[in-house]
Amino acid sequence: MEMINWVINLGPSVMMPIIFFIMALCFRVTIGRAFKAAMLVGIGFVGISLIITLLLESMGPAAEAMVSRFDLQLTVIDPGWPVAAAIGWGTPIVPFAVAGIILLNIILLFLKVTKTVNIDIFNFWVFMVTGALIYSMTDSIWIATLAALIHFVIVLIIGDLTAPRIQSDFNLKGVSFPHGTTAVFVPFGIAINWIIERIPWLRDVKADPESITKKFGVFGEPLTLGAIIGVLLGILAGFDIGSVMTLGVTVGAVMVLLPKMVDVLVEGLSIIREAAEAFLKRRFPNREFYIAMDTALLIAHPAVLATGLLMIPTALVLAVILPGNRLLPFTDLASLSFLFAMCSPFLKHNMVRLYITGIVIMTMVLYIGTDISGAFTEAAKLANVALPDNISNTTELANLVGGASTPLGWLLIKIASFFA
Template identity: 80%
Template sequence: MELINWVIDLGPSVMMPIIFFLLALCFRVPIGKAFKAAMLVGIGFVGINLIITLLLESIGPAAESMVERFNLNLTIIDPGWPVAAAIGWGSPIVPFAVFGLILVNIILLFLKATKTVNIDIFNFWIFMIVGAIVYTLSGNIWLGVIASIVHFLVTLYIADKTASRIQEDYQLKGISFPHGTTAIFVPVGIAINWIIERIPGLRDVKADPETVTKKFGIFGEPMTLGALIGTLLGILAGFDVAAVLTLGITVAAVMVLLPKMVDVLVEGLNIIREAAETFLKRRFPDREFYIAMDTALLIARPSVLATGLLMIPTTLLLAVILPGNRLLPFTDLASLSFLFAMCAPYLKQNMVRLYITGIAIMTLVLYIGTDIAAGFTEAANLSNVALPSSFHKETELANLVGGATTPLGWIIIKIAGLLS
């Protein structure tokens, strides 16, 4: 566990290049080419993280200002996914859960029950936050481990089933996305799309980025959409003119730069993928394997990123009007694009359909977060997680983007509660 914690503490920007360098050597890639591929993956992650951090640091104050400006007095606070990750990695179940998840993946690969090689160890926290809450509520460490593994198994299944569609739509070969938050909402996107296809008029609305750009010209391009959405968010936040314009330019820059950083990462990934494909096909001619990746690669699509930004004020409105909701959206507001990134191919990258799906997803998240807040807060206390100084000790917690506030996470927590 000391070794695993040391690797995790490096962060994905360092951890992933090391993993990919070792993988490249295993697949007989020459050391110079392996180094180049690993460095490109690392540089891509650094670039993606820098731009996402820029987005979070720009949108975060706007979201906080909206919360204060609209005087949203709700009793459960969203501390953000970093706090949820700290709970997942700080729980007593960690030693057993981490090795259990890795062992389960190896067994499933051996039995040909999955195609996904899940090297995205950093995001194991998404499964372990569910296990941490189950352990906190039940006091049974093995029930917590089993809860994490069940969440992992369902996510692997969805990753395998969605891989070909996502690879084709995003032009990414040989990878899948066993992301315990994003993958779980794919069925919601499929269901929403099925309903929309049966509604005359609505089903005929074309709102994918290509159609919007073709119809509106420069006003439909990603940088213009980013500038308009950033400006709108600044106005809703009550910023002055200079701050509004700055936010507009910043969001426009994110819309343009993020896809370019993804291209750098994919360039390195393709070197390893091609070598892996050749190596594995020679030894396992009847098998196909996918390398697991973080959904950060998917949010660069203009349709996903733009819809995620539009969902910020929408989520705040939902928090106010939904009867019975007590969860105040806060830190995770800037990360909402992650929730429906894997849904986009099934919604034809249509921003209207994505927006409707976003409303459905956030409605589920707010109600689930309200319901599990007590367990989430206890898990945070048990893991000795440091919270922002602005948070009162008596405040209940539940984040928006994480495994526990998905329908699957909620079901697992409820079933575990009955078993305990």
């Protein structure tokens, strides 16, 4: 556990370069190029992290202000994905789940069931938080670990199946995204797109960034869309004119800078991918392999990021109007893009289709969060996690962005409840 915690505490910006440097050497890349590739990956992660943090720190106060301004009184609060990650990494199932995931990945690669080498170790928490909730209910390490492994395998398969389309649409080669938060929602995105294609007036709406830019010129560019959305969110939050303008510029900056940081990371990744491809083709001439990556690489797309921002006030409205919902969207509001990032290619990067999909996904997440709040709160106590200062220890908890808040996580939790 101490070794695992030490590695995790390094964070992706340090952990991933080390992993990629070792991989590059294994694939016979010279030390100099391996170092450059690993550092570019690390710099890319640092840049992405800084910009996402900028977005979260800018949108966090706006989200809190909206909650306060509209006096939303709901009994389950969202403490954010960092708390969910701490729960996932803080229960007794961790050594068994981590070892099981790595071993299972190797076995599935050997059996040719998967093409993905999942080195995205930090995001193992997405699977383990499902196991953590089950452990809090059943007190069984083995049932909880089994659930986490099932969650992992299903998401791994989705990552394989979606990789070709995502690689093509996002211009990313040799990678897949077996991310337990977003992969599970891809089938819903495909289903919604199928329905929209059969509604004449709706299917003809062109709302992808290219069409918007072509139609509106500079007013349709990502930086302008970001600025407009930032200003609107600032107004909804009741900010003064200076804060509204600051938020508009900040969101516009995020829309421009985030894709550039992804480009830096991809430059380093390309060096290793090309070497890996050549090395593996010599030894496995008829096989193709993918490297697992974080969904953060996908939210840089203007359609995904802009729709995620539009979902912030929408999530609050849904929380109020949905009958039976008790979950108040809060800390994770600025991270909603992660929920449907993988759906975007299957929705033609159309913001109208993405927004409709976002509403469906958010509705599911709110009801799931309400239903699992008891187990989530108990798991947080067992893991002894520190809650944000503005959240009471006596409040029931459930987050928006995490494996347990997906239909797959919920289904596994429900099945396991029969053993409680």
